[in-house]
Amino acid sequence: xxxxxxxxxxxxxxxxxxxxxxxxxxxxxxxxxxxxxxxxxxxxxxxxxxxxxxxxxxxxxxxxxxxxxxxxxxxxxxxxxxxxxxxxxxxxxxxxxxxxxxxxxxxxxxxxxxxxxxxxxxxxxxxxxxxxxxxxxxxxxxxxxxxxxxxxxxxxxxxxxxxxxxxxxxxxxxxxxxxxxxxxxxxxxxxxxxxxxxxxxxxxxxxxxxxxxxxxxxxxxxxxxxxxxxxxxxxxxxxxxxxxxxxxxxx
Amino acid sequence: xxxxxxxxxxxxxxxxxxxxxxxxxxxxxxxxxxxxxxxxxxxxxxxxxxxxxxxxxxxxxxxxxxxxxxxxxxxxxxxxxxxxxxxxxxxxxxxxxxxxxxxxxxxxxxxxxxxxxxxxxxxxxxxxxxxxxxxxxxxxxxxxxxxxxxxxxxxxxxxxxxxxxxxxxxxxxxxxxxxxxxxxxxxxxxxxxxxxxxxxxxxxxxxxxxxxxxxxxxxxxxxxxxxxxxxxxxxxxxxxxxxxxxxxxxxxxxxxxxxxxxxxxxxxxxxxxxxxxxxxxxxxxxxxxxxxxxxxxxxxxxxxxxxxxxxxxxxxxxxxxxxxxxxxxxxxxxxxxxxxxxxxxxxxxxxxxxxxxxxxxxxxxxxxxxxxxxxxxxxxxxxxxxxxxxxxxxxxxxxxxxxxxxxxxxxxxxxxxxxxxxxxxxxxxxxxxxxxxxxxxxxxxxxxxxxxxxxxxxxxxxxxxxxxxxxxxxxxxxxx
Numbered sequence: 074x075x076x077x078x079x080x081x082x083x084x085x086x087x088x089x090x091x092x093x094x095x096x097x098x099x100x101x102x103x104x105x106x107x108x109x110x111x112x113x114x115x116x117x118x119x120x121x122x123x124x125x126x127x128x129x130x131x132x133x134x135x136x137x138x139x140x141x142x143x144x145x146x147x148x149x150x151x152x153x154x155x156x157x158x159x160x161x162x163x164x165x166x167x168x169x170x171x172x173x174x175x176x177x178x179x180x181x182x183x184x185x186x187x188x189x190x191x192x193x194x195x196x197x198x199x200x201x202x203x204x205x206x207x208x209x210x211x212x213x214x215x216x217x218x219x220x221x222x223x224x225x226x227x228x229x230x231x232x233x234x235x236x237x238x239x240x241x242x243x244x245x246x247x248x249x250x251x252x253x254x255x256x257x258x259x260x261x262x263x264x265x266x267x268x269x270x271x272x273x274x275x276x277x278x279x280x281x282x283x284x285x286x287x288x289x290x291x292x293x294x295x296x297x298x299x300x301x302x303x304x305x306x307x308x309x310x311x312x313x314x315x316x317x318x319x320x321x322x323x324x
Numbered sequence: 325x326x327x328x329x330x331x332x333x334x335x336x337x338x339x340x341x342x343x344x345x346x347x348x349x350x351x352x353x354x355x356x357x358x359x360x361x362x363x364x365x366x367x368x369x370x371x372x373x374x375x376x377x378x379x380x381x382x383x384x385x386x387x388x389x390x391x392x393x394x395x396x397x398x399x400x401x402x403x404x405x406x407x408x409x410x411x412x413x414x415x416x417x418x419x420x421x422x423x424x425x426x427x428x429x430x431x432x433x434x435x436x437x438x439x440x441x442x443x444x445x446x447x448x449x450x451x452x453x454x455x456x457x458x459x460x461x462x463x464x465x466x467x468x469x470x471x472x473x474x475x476x477x478x479x480x481x482x483x484x485x486x487x488x489x490x491x492x493x494x495x496x497x498x499x500x501x502x503x504x505x506x507x508x509x510x511x512x513x514x515x516x517x518x519x520x521x522x523x524x525x526x527x528x529x530x531x532x533x534x535x536x537x538x539x540x541x542x543x544x545x546x547x548x549x550x551x552x553x554x555x556x557x558x559x560x561x562x563x564x565x566x567x568x569x570x571x572x573x574x575x576x577x578x579x580x581x582x583x584x585x586x587x588x589x590x591x592x593x594x595x596x597x598x599x600x601x602x603x604x605x606x607x608x609x610x611x612x613x614x615x616x617x618x619x620x621x622x623x624x625x626x627x628x629x630x631x632x633x634x635x636x637x638x639x640x641x642x643x644x645x646x647x648x649x650x651x652x653x654x655x656x657x658x659x660x661x662x663x664x665x666x667x668x669x670x671x672x673x674x675x676x677x678x679x680x681x682x683x684x685x686x687x688x689x690x691x692x693x694x695x696x697x698x699x700x701x702x703x704x705x706x707x708x709x710x711x712x713x714x715x716x717x718x719x720x721x722x723x724x725x726x727x728x729x730x731x732x733x734x735x736x737x738x739x740x741x742x743x744x745x746x747x748x749x750x751x752x753x754x755x756x757x758x759x760x761x762x763x764x765x766x767x768x769x770x771x772x773x774x775x776x777x778x779x780x781x782x783x784x785x786x787x788x789x790x791x792x793x794x795x796x797x798x799x800x801x802x803x804x
Binding site for chain 1: 349352353356369384387388389390391392393394395397403407408409410411459460461462465478479480481484485488504505507508511512515516519520534535536538544545546547549550552553554564569570571572573574575578579588589590591592593594595596597598599600601602604605606607608616618622623625626628
């Protein structure tokens with residue numbers, strides 16, 4: 074039934090477009106040769122970027138972040154990041170009640186912050202979002218929804234708009250960056266790209282080299298959740314986090 | 325609350341013009357967003373001419389719509405997603421209900437979606453005993469109040485903080501407050517329970533990309549991320565035209581959409597979704613459904629004069645500059661789509677005669693075209709629609725709206741082609757206008773059918789001495 078629906082539907086569209094000259098009836102998605110030249114140039118530019126240029130991108134990202142109430146914070150190494158995050162957990166209070174727990178991605182950079190031990194010192198439990206059986210999965214999902222802070226990394230950041238790009242991978246739950254009222258992300262300097270064009274060049278490369286492509290879900294996050302639906306007054310933290318911190322490890 | 329109330333345009337417009345709170349809100353919105361968007365185009369790295377490029381990208385997609393949709397469908401099905409092609413609103417709603425019944429869905433959370441407003445999906449679900457919650461704060465307020473949205477992006481623009489305070493006190497049982505952050509917190513709390521309990525999340529689709537086979541949804545609040553992440557089923561409703569060819573096109577369209585909608589470089593959340601979650605994913609929907617809707621669009625596609633309208637991505641930029649929308653607000657347009665976009669698309673979707681006031685009410689000033697991130701020529705299409713109303717059109721089943729008007733124009737055309745008749749007519753008019761009452765030297769009242777003008781504004785009388793005569797007198801006095 075579904076297939077015939079589709080055929081009738083698409084045939085109707087084809088008929089509706091019967092006056093369109095053949096020269097205009099061509100798509101680019103399969104003819105990838107021409108655009109690859111531009112991509113290769115872009116990819117080379119990303120690869121050959123010097124440390125100084127990367128730091129300039131970080132500056133640009135930090136400048137953008139101030140306009141959208143986002144905190145971009147450079148730190149020298151993972152230890153410094155770990156200490157700053159520990160401090161943040163200590164200072165911040167949960168939305169309701171006093172119970173504090175943190176959820177975090179199962180991710181090498183996040184793991185390297187030694188958060189389990191750091192949070193033990195201040196008696197705050199941390200749960201990493203990996204599971205080996207369905208019960209564990211259900212349990213963890215519940216923890217994420219009621220956590221007061223979620224800690225992730227990001228696949229990339231985009232300096233032009235101060236945006237994080239988060240792809241879905243196993244062990245890296247989508248809701249960690251969404252449900253808790255505070256979102257903390259840790260990235261390294263090399264992950265900062267200039268703009269969407271650079272990101273899309275990388276994604277296209279991925280499409281060729283990696284069947285996962287942009288994965289099942291790729292989210293761009295630009296600052297904290299916000300609304301202006303009541304008399305155009307800006308309010309942060311509607312359904313997503315009200316505070317977002319990005320720690321950038323500069324090395 | 326009627327689904328289609330385009331017939332009430334004039335009375336609704338008059339009510340809106342008298343509503344001072346609304347007038348203030350609409351003016352504020354336009355001052356902020358209209359100007360912000362124009363500035364955002366200026367600040368584009370490629371410059372404001374990227375609008376023309378965006379137009380090319382959209383026309384290219386529309387010219388290849390069948391091929392692109394096929395590619396998108398194949399990609400999503402390969403990943404285990406379901407795609408349904410719905411010819412009409414009822415067919416789309418029936419598909420949704422079928423899936424809901426199969427999974428015993430009791431609670432649905434929705435992200436803002438104009439296309440589901442168009443097909444009145446909520447009613448279909450509620451009539452089947454399913455609880456439905458709008459989760460965009462503005463939409464939630466409107467749903468609690470039992471009203472229709474009045475702006476594509478700011479659906480509750482017509483409500484004051486006091487209105488919302490009273491509404492929340494009544495519906496959410498909270499102590500009265502008119503503090504926006506406190507009200508927002510109350511909505512957050514109430515809706516989180518719904519997000520956690522929902523069996524199905526429903527969203528629209530801002531742009532799909534054929535090359536990668538994904539759909540993109542955009543929000544600032546995070547509600548669409550919640551609705552597309554937490555429930556077991558995610559169902560996307562997409563107008564069939566909302567697709568671009570490649571990632572390259574997607575890059576430009578996405579940036580133009582965010583600038584048009586809210587003068588942002590990027591909205592807070594952009595979700596690019598390619599299908600259901602994998603087994604080893606911690607969260608994300610187990611089932612993914614994409615409903616591609618025609619509902620009258622293929623007819624627009626088949627008409628060369630209106631095909632351009634399918635380029636529209638419903639960002640709402642044209643509402644933020646339209647001088648008519650600024651005065652009458654969204655409700656007067658009587659359908660899901662308001663402002664200049666509504667003035668063209670609503671007649672095409674529900675009937676040109678039925679929605680005639682919408683296209684006749686716009687002033688053709690061109691502001692909508694100039695602010696459109698895709699440079700869609702709305703004034704041209706408004707004129708096409710008016711031509712059909714003036715002359716009738718069999719393809720669109722339009723009957724001539726006003727024979728008297730046509731006759732008047734024919735008569736006028738005859739008069740101005742003959743100097744003598746023209747002069748006599750004007751002399752007669754100059755005499756007759758003395759019969760009408762005046763206020764501040766303006767004619768304040770005239771009998772039908774001329775009262776169409778004077779009921780809402782005064783009319784300047786004809787000068788007692790015409791300019792041509794004055795000019796001649798002046799020239800001859802100079803010579804002397």
